[in-house]
Amino acid sequence: xxxxxxxxxxxxxxxxxxxxxxxxxxxxxxxxxxxxxxxxxxxxxxxxxxxxxxxxxxxxxxxxxxxxxxxxxxxxxxxxxxxxxxxxxxxxxxxxxxxxxxxxxxxxxxxxx
Numbered sequence: 297x298x299x300x301x302x303x304x305x306x307x308x309x310x311x312x313x314x315x316x317x318x319x320x321x322x323x324x325x326x327x328x329x330x331x332x333x334x335x336x337x338x339x340x341x342x343x344x345x346x347x348x349x350x351x352x353x354x355x356x357x358x359x360x361x362x363x364x365x366x367x368x369x370x371x372x373x374x375x376x377x378x379x380x381x382x383x384x385x386x387x388x389x390x391x392x393x394x395x396x397x398x399x400x401x402x403x404x405x406x407x408x409x
Contacts, residue, residue: 297325299342300360300400305381306337309399311381314365347401351387362395363404370394373406 300306307326311318316337318327324341348359367373374394378384382396382404389395393407 297338297340298400298402299340299345300402301341301343301345302400303339303341303348306398306400309380310337310339313377313382338355345400348403350385350395350397350403359403362402365404365406366409367406368408370406370408377406 298306303324303326307318307328310316313326314330316328316330318326319322319336320327326339328337328339330336330383348355349356349360352358365373370392374384381399384394384396387395390407393405395403395405397403
């Protein structure tokens, strides 16, 4: 479950980024079907949500989790994510991984193996 101030924006972002479908809508929650039958991603409304800071800074809001997605073409996947509303921060700790921020500011990674 991921908290967000606007669940429609974040659910649409991840659905379009990964090709997932919206499985269920409830008051304050949208659940995405990851297509594997064993896991779901829920986006929960939190009116008091505070965006994490990337890279982390002592005394500032820390990320609670981050999602990693393997891709075949890193540059194309980054461009796709940015086109959907992700931000590409300047700080990138690895050459074969790109840290991005989703529309609510949660860091997530795209990587190649």
